[in-house]
Amino acid sequence: MIETKPQRVLVVEDDRKISNLLQNYLRAxxxxxxxxxxxxxALAHIKRQVPDAVILDWMLPGLDGINVCKAVRAFSDVPILMLTARIDEADRLMGLDIGADDYVCKPFAPREVIARIRALLRRANGKVKSSTKSWEIHEASFRISWRGQWLPLTRIEFMMFRLLLSRPNQVYSRDQLLAAVHDSQRDISDRAIDTHIKNIRKKVHAVDHDQDCIVSVYGVGYRFNSTD
Incomplete structure (x- = not known):
C-alpha cells in the first residue's frame, strides 16, 4: 500500500496562542x-517551499497579510485562507480581490477554519489531478509555473522554454530556438541562446533543486528531458 504524505498547512499569525490553537486542530x-x-x-518561507495551503492573518507586523497575499499571487496559486478582525464588507472583498481564496472573521470557531481549509484543498487537489505535469504554461500572461511556483522568466526565456516544453524529449537546434524568439528580438545572437538556456536552468533549479531538465545535445542544440 502506498502511503499518502500529509498535506502541509502554513499558519501565519502573530498571536502565538491563536497560532498554536490552529496548529493543534490541524494536526488533529x-x-x-x-x-x-x-x-x-512568511513570504520568504512560501518562496522557499510552497505549502499545500496557507492560513494568513490580515494584521501582521512588518508586511501585512494583504501585501503578503499580493506577493504570493505573483508566483503561486497556493490556496490562501485569510483571518481578519475586520467586519466591513469592503475590507473582506478587498482580500478576495487581491487573491485570497476565502476568509474567516475573528473570533472564529477552529472547526470552521478546518472545514474551510479542507474545502480549499479539495478544490486545489481537483485542479492538480487534472494534470500530472510539473509545469503549466500560461500563454496570456507569458508565464510558466514549475511545481506551483511562477518562474521569473524574461519574455525571451518564456518563448524558448515554451518551445522546449511543447515537445518533451525532442531536440531543438539553436536555429529553431532563434526562430521561436525572432519576433521578440531580431538581433539575438546564436551564442546568446546558451546564456538564456543557462538562465532558465537556474530559475528552474531555484524551485526544484534536484531538477536538471534541459539537456545539451552536443553539436545540435537542446532538449527538455521530461520525467513526467
Whole structure:
C-alpha cells in the first residue's frame, strides 16, 4: 500500500496562542503544520517551499497579510485562507480581490477554519489531478509555473522554454530556438541562446533543486528531458 504524505498547512499569525490553537486542530485533522509570525518571514518561507495551503492573518507586523497575499499571487496559486478582525464588507472583498481564496472573521470557531481549509484543498487537489505535469504554461500572461511556483522568466526565456516544453524529449537546434524568439528580438545572437538556456536552468533549479531538465545535445542544440 502506498502511503499518502500529509498535506502541509502554513499558519501565519502573530498571536502565538491563536497560532498554536490552529496548529493543534490541524494536526488533529491529519495535516502537517508550520508557523510564521511575521509577514516578511512568511513570504520568504512560501518562496522557499510552497505549502499545500496557507492560513494568513490580515494584521501582521512588518508586511501585512494583504501585501503578503499580493506577493504570493505573483508566483503561486497556493490556496490562501485569510483571518481578519475586520467586519466591513469592503475590507473582506478587498482580500478576495487581491487573491485570497476565502476568509474567516475573528473570533472564529477552529472547526470552521478546518472545514474551510479542507474545502480549499479539495478544490486545489481537483485542479492538480487534472494534470500530472510539473509545469503549466500560461500563454496570456507569458508565464510558466514549475511545481506551483511562477518562474521569473524574461519574455525571451518564456518563448524558448515554451518551445522546449511543447515537445518533451525532442531536440531543438539553436536555429529553431532563434526562430521561436525572432519576433521578440531580431538581433539575438546564436551564442546568446546558451546564456538564456543557462538562465532558465537556474530559475528552474531555484524551485526544484534536484531538477536538471534541459539537456545539451552536443553539436545540435537542446532538449527538455521530461520525467513526467
Amino acid at each position: 485533522s491529519g495535516y502537517e503544520t508550520e508557523a510564521e509570525y511575521e509577514g516578511c518571514n
